[in-house]
Amino acid sequence: MSQKSDLPQGTLDLLILKVVGLGQVHGYAIAQRLQQVSRNVVQVPQGSLYPALHRLENRGLLAAEWEETETGRVAKFYRLTRKGRAQLETEAASWQRLTEAVGLVLKLTEGGVE
Amino acid sequence: MNWWQRLLRRRKMEEQLENELRFHLEQHTDELIAQGHPPDEARRQARLALGGPEQVKEYCRDARGTRWLEDVLQDFRYAVRTLRNQTGFAAVTVLILALGIGATTAIFSAVNLVLFETLPYPHAGRLMMISDFGGSEDSRGYVAFHTYREVAVRSRSFDAIAVLKAWQPTLVGPAEPERFDGQFVSASFFHVLGVPPFLGRDFEASDDRFKGPKTVILSYALWKRRFGGDGTIIGRQITLDENSYTVIGVMPSAFENVLAPSAQLWTTLQYDTGNISNVQTREWGNHLRMIGRLQPGVSTGQAKLELDAIGHTPVPEFPRAQWATHKEGFIVDSLHDNVTRSVKPALLAVLGAVLLVLVIACVNVTNLFLARGVRRRGEFALRTTLGAERGRLIRQLLTESLLLAAMGGITGIAVAELGVRALVAFSPPELPRVGAITVDGSVFAFGLGITTLIGLGCGLIPALRASRNEPQMGLQESSKRTVGGHQRARTLLVVVEVALALVLLVGGGLLLRSLNRLFAVAPGFDASHLLTMQVQTYGRRYDDDTTCIRFFAQALDAVRNVPGVSAAAFTSQLPLTGDADVYGVQFDDNKSKEAAFRYGVAPGYFETMGVPLRRGRVFNAQDMDGVAVRPVVINESLAKRKYPGQDPIGQRIRFGGSPDRPWDVIVGVVGDVKQTSLAVSQSDAVYVTTAQWLWADGAQWLVVRTRGDAASLAPAVRRAIWSVDKDQPVVRVTTMEGLLAASAAQRRFALILFQTFAFAGLVLAAAGIYGVLSGGVAERTREIGVRLALGASRESIISMVIRQGMTFTGIGIAIGLAGAVVASRAIAAMLFSVSPLDPVTYVVVMVLLTGVSVMACVVPARRASRIDPMSSLRQE
Numbered sequence: 004m005s006q007k008s009d010l011p012q013g014t015l016d017l018l019i020l021k022v023v024g025l026g027q028v029h030g031y032a033i034a035q036r037l038q039q040v041s042r043n044v045v046q047v048p049q050g051s052l053y054p055a056l057h058r059l060e061n062r063g064l065l066a067a068e069w070e071e072t073e074t075g076r077v078a079k080f081y082r083l084t085r086k087g088r089a090q091l092e093t094e095a096a097s098w099q100r101l102t103e104a105v106g107l108v109l110k111l112t113e114g115g116v117e
Numbered sequence: 118m119n120w121w122q123r124l125l126r127r128r129k130m131e132e133q134l135e136n137e138l139r140f141h142l143e144q145h146t147d148e149l150i151a152q153g154h155p156p157d158e159a160r161r162q163a164r165l166a167l168g169g170p171e172q173v174k175e176y177c178r179d180a181r182g183t184r185w186l187e188d189v190l191q192d193f194r195y196a197v198r199t200l201r202n203q204t205g206f207a208a209v210t211v212l213i214l215a216l217g218i219g220a221t222t223a224i225f226s227a228v229n230l231v232l233f234e235t236l237p238y239p240h241a242g243r244l245m246m247i248s249d250f251g252g253s254e255d256s257r258g259y260v261a262f263h264t265y266r267e268v269a270v271r272s273r274s275f276d277a278i279a280v281l282k283a284w285q286p287t288l289v290g291p292a293e294p295e296r297f298d299g300q301f302v303s304a305s306f307f308h309v310l311g312v313p314p315f316l317g318r319d320f321e322a323s324d325d326r327f328k329g330p331k332t333v334i335l336s337y338a339l340w341k342r343r344f345g346g347d348g349t350i351i352g353r354q355i356t357l358d359e360n361s362y363t364v365i366g367v368m369p370s371a372f373e374n375v376l377a378p379s380a381q382l383w384t385t386l387q388y389d390t391g392n393i394s395n396v397q398t399r400e401w402g403n404h405l406r407m408i409g410r411l412q413p414g415v416s417t418g419q420a421k422l423e424l425d426a427i428g429h430t431p432v433p434e435f436p437r438a439q440w441a442t443h444k445e446g447f448i449v450d451s452l453h454d455n456v457t458r459s460v461k462p463a464l465l466a467v468l469g470a471v472l473l474v475l476v477i478a479c480v481n482v483t484n485l486f487l488a489r490g491v492r493r494r495g496e497f498a499l500r501t502t503l504g505a506e507r508g509r510l511i512r513q514l515l516t517e518s519l520l521l522a523a524m525g526g527i528t529g530i531a532v533a534e535l536g537v538r539a540l541v542a543f544s545p546p547e548l549p550r551v552g553a554i555t556v557d558g559s560v561f562a563f564g565l566g567i568t569t570l571i572g573l574g575c576g577l578i579p580a581l582r583a584s585r586n587e588p589q590m591g592l593q594e595s596s597k598r599t600v601g602g603h604q605r606a607r608t609l610l611v612v613v614e615v616a617l618a619l620v621l622l623v624g625g626g627l628l629l630r631s632l633n634r635l636f637a638v639a640p641g642f643d644a645s646h647l648l649t650m651q652v653q654t655y656g657r658r659y660d661d662d663t664t665c666i667r668f669f670a671q672a673l674d675a676v677r678n679v680p681g682v683s684a685a686a687f688t689s690q691l692p693l694t695g696d697a698d699v700y701g702v703q704f705d706d707n708k709s710k711e712a713a714f715r716y717g718v719a720p721g722y723f724e725t726m727g728v729p730l731r732r733g734r735v736f737n738a739q740d741m742d743g744v745a746v747r748p749v750v751i752n753e754s755l756a757k758r759k760y761p762g763q764d765p766i767g768q769r770i771r772f773g774g775s776p777d778r779p780w781d782v783i784v785g786v787v788g789d790v791k792q793t794s795l796a797v798s799q800s801d802a803v804y805v806t807t808a809q810w811l812w813a814d815g816a817q818w819l820v821v822r823t824r825g826d827a828a829s830l831a832p833a834v835r836r837a838i839w840s841v842d843k844d845q846p847v848v849r850v851t852t853m854e855g856l857l858a859a860s861a862a863q864r865r866f867a868l869i870l871f872q873t874f875a876f877a878g879l880v881l882a883a884a885g886i887y888g889v890l891s892g893g894v895a896e897r898t899r900e901i902g903v904r905l906a907l908g909a910s911r912e913s914i915i916s917m918v919i920r921q922g923m924t925f926t927g928i929g930i931a932i933g934l935a936g937a938v939v940a941s942r943a944i945a946a947m948l949f950s951v952s953p954l955d956p957v958t959y960v961v962v963m964v965l966l967t968g969v970s971v972m973a974c975v976v977p978a979r980r981a982s983r984i985d986p987m988s989s990l991r992q993e
Contacts, residue, residue: 030137031144050168053138054176061180069133076148078140079133 015055017098020083023065028058029078035090055083064090127187134177140171140445142577148436149186163306180861192516203489206519209884214525216877217478218564219532221900224471224870226533227540228556232549236453237373240310243411245420246455247278249403250445257448257455262388262400262408265303267435268407268447271427278409279306280779281376284384286357287525287655287846288343296653296846297339298379301386307334309410314366316340317351324365325385332384333362337370339381356813357382361659364879365736375405375456408452409790421449456549461866462946463545469943470621470874475564478619481570482612488520488892509709514577520667520925522569524589525563533561545863570806576645604893608925611885615929616936618878619966623937624944625875628868631949635861639798640692641790647853648689648827652838653816653846662813668842670741675837676821681830682820685723689717691818692792692926693856694849702803705769705780713801714792715772717810717817723750723787725822731767732756733785741808748784751803755784770803772811781805794860796949820853879966882929882971890922890977901981902989911982918981922974923967930963937962 022028022036033056034049059065066089070080085093149159166171178187200207235241247268249258284299304325311321315335324332333345333355344350351764354361362384368865374380388400395401411420425446431437450458457464474644497510528611544551652672659665669687678683685711690696700715716722720736723729731753740748749770756765769780789800801930807814819838823830828851850860858865894901901914941953951958 029140034141047167049141050173051176053134053141053173054180057177057180058804073432076140076143077136078144079137100566 014098015051016059017054017091017094019055019059020064020094022085023081024083024088024091027082028068029072029082031078033081052091059087063087123578134174138173140169142167148386154440156881186473189516192513193520195513196517196520200520206485210482211524211528213478213481213485213881214522214568215528215532217475217482218526218561218568219536219769220874220877221471221475221564222529222533222561223465223536224555225560227554228468229438229557229560230554231548232461232464234376234455235555236456240410242451243276243413244452245409245411245417246276246450246452246637247407247424247448248448248455250448252610256277257450259436260405261401261403261436262386262571263393263438264403265407266390266393266404267437268424268427270434270435272409272420272423274412274415274423275409277305277309278407279303279309280386280405280407281306282386282405284380284382285506285846285848285853286382286384289356292355292633293547295343296379296848298377299382299384300374300377300380302383304385306383306408309408310409312372312858314745315369316348316364317364319366320383320385323922324986325387327387327389327391328580329387331360331362331387331405331577332365333357334368334383335364336368336381337372340367345778356699357815357960358655373550373553376408376816378549378552394436400748401438417449417451419633421447424449438784455829459547460545460549460863462865462944466867466947468626468943469872469940470624470871472916473617473621473929474874475567476879477878477881479568480610480614480617481885482923483574483605484614484888485573487607487610488888491892498585506961508984509747509957511577515573518573522543522565523572527570527877529565530556530561539818542798543869545866545868546859547863597738604889604896607889610848611882611889612925612929612932613883614878614885615966615970616933618875618882619930619933619962620707620936620940621871621875622966623933623941625868625871625956626962627941627944627948627951627953627955629862629870630951630955631947632861632864632868634794634951635864636857638791638795640795640857641704641788642672642692642853644853644857646823647726648821648823648830648834649694649853649856650819650831650834650850651691651848652687652819653848655844655846658773659815665813666808668845669719669813669839672819672838675840676819679830679837680825681832682821682834683824684721686725686820687719688819688820689810689817690714691856692790693794693853693860694818697793700772703771703773704772705817709759711755711759711801713751713803716802717807717814719807722804725820725901727822728790728792729788731786731788732764733783735785735787736804736806742807745810746779747781747805747809748786749781750785751783751788752800752802754789755801755803756783772803789952795857796861798992822941827854840909853919864947867944879969882966883969886922886926886970886973886978889925890918890974891980894918894977894981897981898984898989901984902986905984906986906990914982914984915978918978919971919974922970922978926967927930928968933966934963 018032018037022033028055034052036111060067064082065081067081068077068085072078139224145163145166146159148154149162236244237245249260269278279302281300281302284301285296286299287296303319304322307313307319340346350364353364354366356969392398417900428446476766500510537554537556541551541554654665654668673685673687676682690698698715699712701710703710704715723735735750760768763781765786768783771778771780790802792800821834829851838845838847945953
């Protein structure tokens with residue numbers, strides 16, 4: 004990929020699962036939501052969003068249907084499958100543990116060696 | 118969705134992907150417009166944010182997981198397109214592959230089955246043919262029933278031993294009478310082979326009692342055809358030759374009888390085991406073939422030692438006839454070797470030839486791929502420059518090669534199938550197990566595999582080169598047209614092809630000359646316009662000699678009255694039919710004994726056959742009457758050898774060694790006749806009239822000299838015989854010319870195949886020479902242009918190209934000559950009065966190969982000479 008993402012490896016899938024988990028949503032909205040929620044800190048290249056969505060759909064974590072939007076256009080709406088929800092929970096939990104551990108380590112470094 | 122569903126719905130998925138991305142762009146654009154951007158600017162920004170749509174699509178397709186397959190399909194489509202643009206290359210490659218694979222598969226299928234596969238019996242390696250030692254390693258004699266009895270009782274090396282002989286019973290019933298091939302066997306026959314009947318029971322010792330009730334076992338085919346596969350046939354009585362037989366069994370359909378492939382029914386010999394001291398019985402006639410199944414763990418050598426020991430030590434329980442040759446020992450061959458002995462040299466020679474053809478085919482395909490790779494070097498360099506990965510290029514080439522191999526393979530199956538059919542049709546009668554020959558799948562796979570691998574290997578070279586080297590080099594090279602190393606490699610391959618073609622041509626040439634020499638051998642009679650058939654008497658009333666002789670005399674009269682018949686006669690044995698009725702003959706003057714063919718003939722036989730009279734007289738009608746001293750006619754060589762410087766007429770001879778036989782007197786000498794085959798010179802013969810022989814021959818050959826086409830008169834002649842007695846079987850109807858051809862069938866078989874292969878080799882070699890020279894000329898267009906521009910004459914250009922072509926033809930011929938000298942030894946057994954180093958053959962083949970090479974050189978040479986120097990220079 005020419006555009007480098009600032010996201011750590013594998014986190015894009017987690018973020019997508021989380022956003023889709025909030026309710027049925029189309030690709031463009033996911034991009035918007037990610038940008039807003041992460042307060043423009045996380046740069047999600049839109050080009051890698053769709054391949055990720057398709058990959059998750061293939062793995063059966065997402066399901067998709069074509070529906071009309073409020074503006075009257077037809078868009079592909081994604082939602083979590085049962086499997087996707089389970090995946091979201093385990094990944095979110097392991098992310099939580101990882102960040103806590105990383106946070107602890109960082110704190111240690113600030114306080115110096117005891 | 119499964120991956121294959123996704124693949125099948127590819128088009129729909131593409132559409133959806135397109136829609137999804139468009140929606141994204143439109144939505145983004147709308148929002149940007151709402152934020153106050155001008156529409157054009159909004160659209161631009163939206164597109165920038167998303168990235169290149171094609172790239173995004175590609176990544177999405179990758180995510181779909183069916184990418185590899187789509188690529189394969191794309192490669193496949195591309196390959197089809199490429200090959201369609203190069204129909205010539207594709208067609209030639211497929212044809213060469215098909216011929217190479219097909220021919221090899223056909224030949225090897227046959228050779229493998231006949232020579233290398235074990236016979237279709239359980240533990241077939243333990244099956245042996247036991248023959249009487251006939252005085253030399255090459256002569257295998259039949260055995261007498263009492264010899265078999267002694268061996269069967271005294272030997273411990275064998276699990277079981279059986280004897281067999283031919284049987285030709287006539288089956289009468291509601292349908293038309295029909296004559297079948299069958300076998301008389303001892304009760305142990307099927308036990309020795311290890312195959313029991315699938316219906317009913319096997320023979321038991323009680324079935325094989327002298328004058329016991331007669332039983333018969335049917336072949337599956339006969340049971341199906343004649344008895345409609347009736348399951349209740351066991352126990353039924355059928356009438357064969359006016360005797361009633363009880364059907365006791367039916368052999369399984371898979372049962373193959375290598376000892377008599379056409380045998381349809383079997384009965385027991387029912388020979389007399391008593392009365393052993395009377396040597397004037399059929400039980401002491403050496404006319405049976407003997408097979409045995411070794412005990413497990415006993416070797417052939419051990420068995421032979423034991424049998425020889427039995428032969429050398431007579432015991433009182435088994436008195437022996439004077440001619441019981443088992444005192445000399447036995448020959449023990451594996452049954453497999455025995456049935457394949459006569460065809461082995463031909464089959465191995467043909468196998469060698471077809472392997473050469475396969476090598477030539479491989480070399481040719483290699484050459485084609487190399488040439489093509491060179492032409493496509495530019496294309497690969499360009500594709501590499503444009504970003505094609507190395508793996509992708511290799512995969513592309515693999516797909517093309519595999520596509521070609523698959524097409525070649527499919528065509529090859531057809532060629533192999535046709536080849537096997539032709540092979541069976543042309544096969545010499547000695548070829549065992551003909552019915553079981555089918556296309557061998559594993560052999561086919563091997564041929565396909567090896568040619569494909571070679572094609573793949575050669576096809577890959579240019580791709581590897583193009584992707585390894587800097588692409589600019591390739592791009593430059595492709596336009597520079599230099600003569601590189603690949604041209605040397607191709608030249609080398611053509612040299613190999615020429616050499617192999619020469620070996621094949623020499624083999625074919627030697628066989629052709631052998632066959633010509635063979636047919637130049639005078640058979641001793643005039644074979645043209647000669648119709649032949651065997652007339653057999655059947656029925657109890659013909660047990661009476663007078664009735665039998667009268668029938669043949671009446672039949673002969675009837676035949677002589679058929680329009681178109683100029684002469685006709687009967688004989689007890691006919692030359693070139695495989696008959697070998699040999700008797701010992703004693704000569705009165707010096708008491709010496711000779712073995713000679715015994716012919717019982719009707720007067721008119723020599724005239725009908727065109728056998729020339731040398732001295733004295735031939736038989737006339739009076740010789741059919743009973744006389745005190747029988748007149749006999751002998752052949753020229755025998756007369757010269759026995760009576761050097763004397764007149765043989767009036768000399769006395771006697772059949773057999775027994776002193777109580779009367780002396781016969783020689784009244785005539787006739788020319789030598791080839792009895793066994795044209796290649797065998799043994800032709801000592803003694804002729805006596807049918808009426809004056811010891812007994813009346815129940816089966817006699819009718820020879821008919823016709824005015825027109827011999828074969829077309831057969832129905833009329835047969836009707837004439839049946840006008841005397843409509844129940845008498847007339848078999849083996851053919852012409853003398855047909856018998857002559859059949860006697861050389863094995864040589865002809867080898868010759869046809871060799872000629873075919875040699876021709877294929879010649880064409881392939883010529884194509885190779887042409888291809889390399891054409892390629893060379895195309896690559897050297899610029900150089901030749903420069904030469905022409907600098908004042909070289911067109912003639913000098915032509916001679917330059919031809920010289921180049923003839924150089925590697927010359928090298929190929931030199932190598933090929935060395936190969937042919939070695940290879941021709943391998944077919945020495947197939948040759949007849951032609952040396953394996955026959956100079957005429959070698960010279961003619963060299964001239965032929967050189968001539969064809971020159972023709973292959975001329976076209977590219979002329980093309981080179983027509984190059985326009987200006988345009989060739991400008992072209993660069």
